[in-house]
Amino acid sequence: MSQVTIYLPDDVETKARxxxxxxxxxxxxxxxxxxxxxxEDTWPREVLDAAGAIPEFPGLEEIxxxxxxxxxxEPFK
Numbered sequence: 001m002s003q004v005t006i007y008l009p010d011d012v013e014t015k016a017r018x019x020x021x022x023x024x025x026x027x028x029x030x031x032x033x034x035x036x037x038x039x040e041d042t043w044p045r046e047v048l049d050a051a052g053a054i055p056e057f058p059g060l061e062e063i064x065x066x067x068x069x070x071x072x073x074e075p076f077k
Contacts (some may be wrong), residue, residue, distance in 0.1 A: 016030065
């Protein structure tokens with residue numbers, strides 16, 4: 001695991017410490033989770049915003065038409 005030194009303005013550090021404490025985490029672990037979430041591989045915002053932008057795009061029922069019934073699934077435990 002790598003170590004990184006960061007410099008935070010005092011007010012940001014105070015807020016980070018409060019947020020970490022509220023989660024029951026160390027400040028380092030909390031910051032690491034925030035960075036991991038920020039660099040997570042996801043679709044670009046423009047793509048996510050485009051979802052549902054084409055009104056004539058077929059709905060789920062129409063797309064699945066002809067596939068038959070779903071198989072029975074096991075319940076979550």
